[in-house]
Amino acid sequence: MARLLLIEDDPAISRLLLRALRDAGHAVAVAGTAMAGLRGTLDDRPDLVVLDLGLPDLDGLELLRMLRAVSRVPVIIATARDDEGEIVRGLDAGADDYLVKPFTAAQLDARVRAVLRRGGDGAGTDPTxxxxxxxxxxxxxxxxxxxxxxxxxxxxxxxxxxxxxxxxxxxxxxxxxxxxxxxxxxxxxxxxxxxxxxxxxxxxxxxxxxxxxxxxxxxxxxxSAPPPAAGSPPAAGSPPAAGPPPVAGPPG
Structure with a gap:
């Protein structure tokens, strides 16, 4: 279960997405304005934010830039804006994914799970x-x-x-x-x-x-890693450098 923050000002869309995301097993909070979304992100530290761009108090892209100045929380833009330039601006501003309305609840849930997987879940392994x-x-x-x-x-x-x-x-x-x-x-x-x-x-x-x-x-x-500087020791596991053959000692 992921903790999501939905920043969406349209009550009908908000109710629809809230129900769909909760049905998918997520814990979801809702903010209807950009400033409420900013406070909710900073105070509650959700695992992921779903962000509409057409907010009443501030454009969603401006809010995204504000979030990126203080947080690395994954953000999926969910908006009706389908212009190619707008998509590129959203992704360049720091969005992890961009979803154009209308979309199905299954599509949104799949994007949420994909973005959270990219954040690193390597159970029992070191992803470094x-x-x-x-x-x-x-x-x-x-x-x-x-x-x-x-x-x-x-x-x-x-x-x-x-x-x-x-x-x-x-x-x-x-x-x-x-x-x-x-x-x-x-x-x-x-x-x-x-x-x-x-x-x-x-x-x-x-x-x-x-x-x-x-x-x-x-x-x-x-x-690629740069080659080691001259005179630096070989990396662990590297074979020893070839040297002159050993000098034979006296017989016996």
Missing amino acids: VTVGELRVDPRARRAVLAGAELDLTPREFDLLHHLAVHADEVVSKRSLLTEVWRVPYGGADKTVDVHLSWLRRKLGETAQAPRYLHTVRGVGVRL
Whole structure:
């Protein structure tokens, strides 16, 4: 059972979604305004927020930006706005998924479960991914590089985690849009470039001098650990470096 906060101002839609989500086994609270939704998120710390954009006191995208400044709670936008540019703006503002009305209760519940699964549920396993000196923990949503925690936005974290899970693989921009931004089309490659640029800065590198993020021109991007510096000890489990053959001692 997940604890959900539904931020929706239309009473009829609110009642319908409330009943459907509760029938699916979730505990659901409702807020009818942006400010009530902000207070509910900060005070009650729900597992996930379902957010309408057409709120009476503040546009839902503005509320999403406010939430992202103080919280990493997963957010699903549920709105009638179906313009492609609006979808991209919502996802770039930090939404984990975008659902266009009208939709069925089953569709919403499936999206809720999918987003919560992406948040990391590895029962009995450690979901932390390690690539060189980079450690990415999806449960705590923390990324640490050489002992220093990185200050990442929710979207930057999701992008880094996805690339770390697929370390040493070339991941296409289309794949990143589908798997990280949840956009089912390939027309917004620029947003991937911008986020990769921000991520590189926080990793302390540039496109011209990459350490972890390597662009494969015309194909995509690959996250790989940099080679060890000269003179550094080999990683645990590495075979010892070859040396000269042992000198034979005197016979007997």
